[in-house]
Amino acid sequence: MIKFTNVDKIYGDGNKSLDNINLGIKQGEFVFLVGHSGAGKSTLLKLLTREEKVSSGRVSVLGEEVTKIKINKIHNYRRKLGVVFQDFKLLQDKTVFENVELAMRVVGAPPKTIKPRVMEVLHKVGIADKHGRYPSELSGGECQRVGIARAIVNKPSIIIADECTGNLDIDNSVGILNLLKEINKENVTVIMATHDTEILKLFSPRVVEVKNGKIIRDTKRDAYEDGV
Numbered sequence: 001m002i003k004f005t006n007v008d009k010i011y012g013d014g015n016k017s018l019d020n021i022n023l024g025i026k027q028g029e030f031v032f033l034v035g036h037s038g039a040g041k042s043t044l045l046k047l048l049t050r051e052e053k054v055s056s057g058r059v060s061v062l063g064e065e066v067t068k069i070k071i072n073k074i075h076n077y078r079r080k081l082g083v084v085f086q087d088f089k090l091l092q093d094k095t096v097f098e099n100v101e102l103a104m105r106v107v108g109a110p111p112k113t114i115k116p117r118v119m120e121v122l123h124k125v126g127i128a129d130k131h132g133r134y135p136s137e138l139s140g141g142e143c144q145r146v147g148i149a150r151a152i153v154n155k156p157s158i159i160i161a162d163e164c165t166g167n168l169d170i171d172n173s174v175g176i177l178n179l180l181k182e183i184n185k186e187n188v189t190v191i192m193a194t195h196d197t198e199i200l201k202l203f204s205p206r207v208v209e210v211k212n213g214k215i216i217r218d219t220k221r222d223a224y225e226d227g228v
């Protein structure tokens with residue numbers, strides 16, 4: 001469960017980037033976050049990852065109040081999240097396998113579990129045959145598959161994807177979306193910020209629209225008002 005309660009975010013310039021956000025997301029939901037550039041989508045996601053802190057209000061994730069997590073405990077909290085980036089953020093001097101492997105090493109996974117798990121997720125995202133390649137030897141769609149493999153390898157409860165199809169053509173975007181849908185079936189919450197209205201037509205998840213820091217549309221709000 002993710003819950004934003006009366007959340008405001010004001011950056012140093014004094015403008016309200018988020019204005020009284022109230023939003024509840026149940027475990028296992030797939031939510032598209034949409035809105036024009038500068039609407040506040042990334043800011044909302046950064047409050048979840050604790051890259052930014054709220055100015056007022058509360059954000060709770062999986063029973064934890066995110067703003068209250070001490071700095072030395074943030075890495076533990078972030079293990080519950082898998083983050084997928086628009087620009088992939090792969091290490092160029094490491095192979096596909098090594099990029100995903102590193103995500104397991106940094107959380108101290110038992111060494112003998114690493115290889116089988118990395119290969120398992122590379123199979124899942126359809127890129128196992130390219131495990132020895134470097135990112136420069138992959139297409140954009142393939143790079144994003146590696147990005148997703150890295151995000152899921154530690155079995156997060158929540159996937160946060162900020163414009164993760166932003167650098168891809170429509171075919172590759174559909175492939176990535178289908179992959180996220182598959183992952184979502186395993187009760188992983190997926191929150192995906194996107195500009196891409198074509199993608200929204202492909203299936204009907206919950207759509208939350210942000211404008212000038214406020215939620216102006218939530219296709220499932222009625223259904224959730226009582227529960228959250």
Ligand SMILES: Nc1ncnc2c1ncn2[C@@H]1O[C@H](COP(=O)(O)OP(=O)(O)OP(=O)(O)O)[C@@H](O)[C@H]1O
Pocket residue numbers: 011012013017035036037038039040041042043044195
């Ligand atoms: N670090 C920052 N310092 C000051 N203002 C910021 C900062 N980050 C974002 N903003 C402002 O907050 C508002 C919301 O930005 P945000 O990046 O959340 O929008 P967005 O909806 O993700 O846009 P885009 O689709 O272009 O990525 C904008 O007015 C932006 O200029």
